[in-house]
Amino acid sequence: MMQLSIKRVDRLVGMAVLGSLLTVWLVLTGFDAVTQLLRQLGLVGRNGFTTFNAISYVLVTVPRRLYEMFIFAAVIGGLMGLGALGASGELTALRAAGMSRLRIAASAAGVVAVLTLGVTILGETAAPWGDQQAQAMQLRLKANNLGLSGSTGLWARDGDRVINAKATLIKQVDGHNTVQLADVRVFTLTLDGQVSRFDWARTAQNDGRRWTLQDVRTTTLDAGGTHSSSAASEPWDSRLNPRVLEQSVIQPQYLPMRDLHRNMSYLTRNGQNPGIYAVTFWGRVLYPLNTLVLVLCAMPFAFGALRSGGLGKRIFIGILLAIGWYFLQKALVNFATIYGVPPLPANLLPAVALALVAWLYFRKRS
Numbered sequence: 001m002m003q004l005s006i007k008r009v010d011r012l013v014g015m016a017v018l019g020s021l022l023t024v025w026l027v028l029t030g031f032d033a034v035t036q037l038l039r040q041l042g043l044v045g046r047n048g049f050t051t052f053n054a055i056s057y058v059l060v061t062v063p064r065r066l067y068e069m070f071i072f073a074a075v076i077g078g079l080m081g082l083g084a085l086g087a088s089g090e091l092t093a094l095r096a097a098g099m100s101r102l103r104i105a106a107s108a109a110g111v112v113a114v115l116t117l118g119v120t121i122l123g124e125t126a127a128p129w130g131d132q133q134a135q136a137m138q139l140r141l142k143a144n145n146l147g148l149s150g151s152t153g154l155w156a157r158d159g160d161r162v163i164n165a166k167a168t169l170i171k172q173v174d175g176h177n178t179v180q181l182a183d184v185r186v187f188t189l190t191l192d193g194q195v196s197r198f199d200w201a202r203t204a205q206n207d208g209r210r211w212t213l214q215d216v217r218t219t220t221l222d223a224g225g226t227h228s229s230s231a232a233s234e235p236w237d238s239r240l241n242p243r244v245l246e247q248s249v250i251q252p253q254y255l256p257m258r259d260l261h262r263n264m265s266y267l268t269r270n271g272q273n274p275g276i277y278a279v280t281f282w283g284r285v286l287y288p289l290n291t292l293v294l295v296l297c298a299m300p301f302a303f304g305a306l307r308s309g310g311l312g313k314r315i316f317i318g319i320l321l322a323i324g325w326y327f328l329q330k331a332l333v334n335f336a337t338i339y340g341v342p343p344l345p346a347n348l349l350p351a352v353a354l355a356l357v358a359w360l361y362f363r364k365r366s
Contacts, residue, residue, distance in 0.1 A: 009094065013107035016085050021077025021115070028069040033058050036065075057137050060130035064254060067123040071291045074112045075322040078295045079315045082108060082302035091302070102362040105299040112295050116288045123284070124256045131254040154181070154245075158238050162187045165204070168245065169263055179245045180205050182266060184213065196221055204236060211236040252280040260284065278343040279333060290329070290351050296358040298322040325354065 040054035082104070085091040094104060153166040166183035181204040188197035202215035213236045219228045252260060260281040264274040301318025329350040336346035 009099065010107045010110065012090065013085065013104055014111040017078050017081030017108045017111050020080040020084065021073055021112070024077045024080065025069060025073035028073055029062070029065050032065050032069060033062060036061070053137060057134050060133045063122055063126035063130050067119055067127050070119045071294065071326065072323060074291055074295050075298050076319050078108050078112060079298055079302050079318050082299065083315045086302060101303050105296055105362065108299065109292055109295055113292060116291050120288055128254060128256040156240060158240060160189050162189065163238070163240070167263065167266065169267070178206070179242055206242040211238045211240070252276050257281060257284050279337050279347070282343045282347040283333065286347050286351060293351050293354045293358060294322055294326060297354050300361055
């Protein structure tokens with residue numbers, strides 16, 4: 001009988017939290033999508049950009065918006081779900097029946113945990129794919145001579161040359177983000193479309209005035225055969241606009257973890273600081289933990305309404321504090337990164353501190 005009773009409690013709390021969470025999640029994501037749609041409609045008519053393109057752009061980015069909004073929906077929905085039970089007296093009845101705050105909070109967190117698993121998978125599959133499609137649409141809008149392919153990287157036409165870069169990375173120089181092309185291939189074509197020269201370079205960088213190729217191998221083709229040469233670096237008279245190229249970079253927060261790890265490894269192997277890629281990678285790894293800890297730490301504001309009035313006020317304050325902590329945690333991570341703190345502890349310490357606060361509360365109030 002006790003086992004059956006506990007299962008009924010889980011369903012009662014879980015369904016209340018689930019209904020509120022899904023409603024808030026839909027509203028937040030919908031509002032964000034509509035706002036972006038209005039922005040895209042303002043671009044209709046430029047470079048053949050149509051209303052259909054604007055709608056398509058927003059639709060393919062919906063998975064990423066769902067991923068980003070989930071943590072806010074989990075906090076707000078969890079508070080609203082328990083708040084509804086408190087307003088109807090059911091939460092008071094559960095406490096009077098001997099249910100601890102931790103037990104009730106665990107039922108709410110269980111629903112959030114299941115959804116978090118699905119959202120994490122979404123953030124590693126459909127969300128990155130959709131953002132790559134959206135990025136390609138935006139790039140075609142800004143520059144007709146550039147193109148993106150998820151498997152073969154960046155393609156560009158530069159006069160009589162065709163350029164391919166397997167990766168376009170964000171590199172931090174003196175506190176500013178610059179673009180670096182990696183694994184660069186340059187095909188120089190004759191008037192009849194034949195390849196007369198092929199250049200391969202490990203990287204291509206722009207210092208704000210000109211491009212430079214690093215670790216270059218050059219092969220020329222003529223009537224006498226092929227001729228090869230190599231150089232540690234050489235200037236590159238490309239007309240590629242680095243500012244336009246910045247628009248081709250998929251922002252690290254929109255990349256799946258496998259691509260983040262690949263970019264981190266590439267930069268580390270070449271003696272460069274992985275910087276924003278490492279911070280984003282560990283943030284993604286700890287995303288489920290941060291979500292659950294934030295939800296648990298918001299729960300006391302729902303329980304606090306049992307003994308005193310002002311349920312709506314308490315929930316509102318809880319939402320503000322939880323969301324405020326989320327942005328504070330992001331700021332703390334960025335601050336720690338600037339001062340050389342490794343990305344893993346920089347991302348982990350705020351979550352551990354918040355988990356300790358939640359544990360102390362439930363231990364004291366159990």
